[in-house]
Amino acid sequence: MIVETGHYALVLALALALAQFAIPFIGARLHDAALMRVARPAAITQFLLVALAYGALTYAHVVSDFSLVNVIENSHSLKPFIYKISGVWGNHEGSILLWVLVLSLCGALIAIFSNAMSDRLRADALAIQGLLGAAFLLFILLTSNPFARVALAPWEGRDLNPILQDPGLAIHPPLLYLGYVGFSIVFSFAAAALIGGRIDAAWARIIRPWTLFAWIALTLGIAMGSYWAYYTLGWGGFWFWDPVENASLMPWIAGTALLHSAAVMEKREALKVWTIFLSILAFSLSLLGTFLVRSGVLTSVHAFASDPDRGVFILAILVFFIGGALALFALRAGALPVGGVFAPISREGALVLNNLLLSACCATVVVGTLYPLALEALTGEKISVGAPFFNTVLIPIALPLALLMPIGQMLSWKRGDLLAALQRLRVAFVVGVVAAAAFGAWYGTPFLSIIAAGIAIYLVIGGLSDLIIRARGGSGRASFKRLAGLPLSAFGTSIAHAGMGLTLLGLAATGWGVESIVAMKPLSFYDVGPYQIGIESVSPRQGPNYSEVYAVMAVRKDGATIATIEPAKRFYQARRMERSEAGIITIGLGQVYAAIGESHEEGTVDARLYWKPLVTLIWIGALIMAFGGALSLADRRLRIGVARRAAAPALEPAE
């Protein structure tokens, strides 16, 4: 009964989503306040209905209701509780339902936090959000019904893909979706602004917190996913340039560009058309990612099913929304008031350069992801575009971007003084050069790692110098007071930039990693970087729904054991599938990483051993970036309620 209620709620949500589109949209055209007012309750109720459906599916998974196809294929009665919950989105139907849940949540959030805007803008934005919801609800109901039953329920399910049975994966998809789909809010506002024909600084002020919110979630989601890949796939890699990973990176880059261009639009009323375009682009890339992952054109851990109907349906949604938004953009952008022109050497000039470089990065990822697909479709040739391509193109773009980031922070709006900015950065620059020399002396080549590490240190110091310089002067107490008085968004920028620097340092340090593949004999030790690793014992163990062989390994430095790690090879009975569980120990900022392969009769065990200096910085940096974003989001000047007062004059007719 609960399952049927969930299914029914989904159908109701579809009907409501259509109403949420049609009624306010017509109301906005007729200037009918009563019709426009339908939007908010409709959006909130739609969210509640989808949440009900989602809850029903979760319930079916938790009680192992094997009369549902979805539960049979992805669950097992012995599966640990947490994976019964996360297993809901560990499959095609459930993950698309989670997608729609987040989408309707975004609609509800707009409905709740949208006091500070005109009725028409709100009504149009919620209408677009309703249309998006309707399209995806229809997709679920027609092609991917998670509530489909079977006539004869089996006793046991087929279990969740073991690779997905991991705590990291319990958090990764919801965060990622919050980011991906969070951009739908910005998309809806962009479309609404184009329909209404009024775009000003107030509009930028409305979308900035939403952009930040989506960006923070996406940053965390990507970092989480990359750490998961790192410790479960057993290769020691954290990013594979897999199209599915790229699918999340593309909206992230576009979103980062949008954050910066929206700042220019808000402060200087410039870059309007560009900001609108980026707003459309960020969500379009999210849709593209959804298409790539959910349509079955790709195979990967993430692509659960390949059913051509689904692919065509998502492609139709994609074409409709991206095409529609771009057509609207083409029709209306010409009529938008042109923003001010400004000096190249200024904060806004630097932000334009930032946008250019980020766009180039984004285009690279798009080309690298789509080119193989296009080539295969057109010529039948199959190629793979991997790390060498992305490294060749992205490194020469990203390193100059990193060099420019602190400079941009130091320039003032309108007219900046490049010389003065560089002078303020001299400490950061000197420290960066010294650090590069020190890294070079300590770790040695590759040369690229040394340069990148130097730039990374410069970026960390340079990012934070802005705060120090603004607080400096007078007694220590006065400085502290000044520091405390700085707006939170200034802290946000500096901290996010410093976080980027730390991530860059972690990435640079991958060049200094040590990898060794050995057949380990019992009680002999093998060198991995500055450490020695040896096997103490190898034994079997039984988990809830798997059995495993695990090795206890001692990690030694200079003869003294400093840690033990337990890499394991697990066998999941239900799917007759094996998976490695890496043994990882964090030492300082680096990690010793071990994965075991086959054990042989004479007692030797095949193993991959790695020493990865500074590797944790990759994810720590991402966390710090997200924290910086959260600080900016908390800044009261960006908060919507406060923005209303500031925005009031701008809302009057522009004529």
Next chain:
Amino acid sequence: MTRKGKRLTLIAGAMAVLGLAAGLMLFALRDNIVFFYTPSELAKKQVAAGARLRIGGLVKEGSVVKNGHDVNFTVTDKTNDLAVSYTGLLPDLFREGQGVVVDGVLQPTGAFRADSVLAKHDERYMPRDVADALKKQGVWQGETK
């Protein structure tokens, strides 16, 4: 600077960055892409030795010979075979008779030196490239999922 001058600087800067990016991309696409072939396609194509390739097929039954970390095996699509040598740990799911994708370089001897070996991920999953190729050859068996 005049208004026009500023605008021109901006456009010139944008063009320079985008041109640079496009140039880099073309350069990288020329040198860093890897073609995917099945053993039969490889036999037909006359690929020069030294080319980086990605080969997909099944691990031929009874072909795996291990000698410490050196492994030799044959990748087959049931029509043509290709001898592959590899040094290192094989992935968890590497088995005879199962799908496999190898990355590496074609040797002058016609054998293939792999530097990475990818096995199928899951009971129902086979690298799609391999599945497509096998379907084309008409030797596909099993579910089409």
